[in-house]
Amino acid sequence: MTSQAEHDDAWANAAHIPGAEGYVARWAEAAEAFRELHPPEVLRHGPGARRDVDLFRPKGATKGLVVFVHGGYWLRFGPRDWSHLAAGALAEGWAVALPGYDLCPAVRIAEITRQIAAAVDVAAEAVAGPVRLAGHSAGGHLVARMGDEGLPLACRGRVARIVPISPVADLAPLMLTSMNERLRIDAAEARAESPVHQPRPDVPVHVWVGADERPVFVAQAKALAEAWEAELTVEAGRHHFDVVEGLEGADSALLRAVLG
Incomplete structure (x- = not known):
């Protein structure tokens, strides 16, 4: 029988990446430097300190909106840890929105899904044109969930592409990890919130993952x-x-996948 420690290790990224301890500091530094050059417009998609959306607008005409949703196992980080990831799409003439959301265990994953739908709508109200959705890890899960026709997503008709990057597509295995003490995923939520159990969205989807990731993510x-x-x-x-x-x-090839 596989132990909880083995399940934890299967989902542990930092332990298997050389120099992992330096990434968070570099992300924060790059994000802050980017914001100094491109101060964001801050939108709100609900009450609470974490319900901001940082919106970066390009100079001149805007081709549309890219929404990037950050990861962190629904437990950590915020949009301002990743501001620099707006650089590529912004240079190509796209507005870029990075939404914040409440974290587990204060809320359940299903609530985070609803918050992201609200954040996408708030950003889409502020920017005309087609909408591209991209997200990494837990954020990959969240943008994949936006393909669910049952979600109240007012801008659904404008969503033209979804790119889940290293997504958590099936939540059930996380129930066997120690993280689940904070995530509180049960069988019903695992089924309802797992994109692999949802119908295919009626928009192009391009799934992206690194070849050197943990086998579970591949x-x-x-x-x-x-x-x-x-x-x-x-x-x-x-x-x-x-x-x-x-x-x-x-x-980059990844940005081309997002912009189409």
Whole structure:
């Protein structure tokens, strides 16, 4: 029988990435430097300190809106840890929104899903044109959930592409980890909130994952791509912490997947 420690290790990213301890500080530094050059417009999608949306607008005409949803196992981080990831789309003439959301255990994952739907609508009200959704890890789960026709997403008709990056597509295995003391996923929520159990969205979906990620993340990405008959890229040489770096570069394959 597999122990809880083994389940924990299967989902542990930092323990298997050389130099992992330095990434968070570098992200924070890069994000702050980006905001100094591009101060965001701050929108609100509900009460509470975490319900902000940082909106970066390009100079000149706007092609549309990219929404990037951060990860952190629904337990940590906020949009201002990732501001620099707006760089690529912004340089290409797209507005970029990074929504915040309440974290577990203060709320359940289903509530976070509803908050992200509200945040996407608030950002879409502020920016005309098509909407692209991208998210990493838990954020990949959340943007995948936006494909659910049952969610109250007012801008649904404008969503033109969804790119889950290293997504958690099936929540059930997390019930076996120690994280679940804070996530509080039960069988009903695992079923309802897992994109692999939802119908394929009626928009193009491109699932992205790093080839050097933990095997469980590669398996989750492949499972979602198979369930939704979606395009899948397993990017060589990328692990869970650097797989999103392509969003910073206007000429990257990942950004091309998001913008189409």
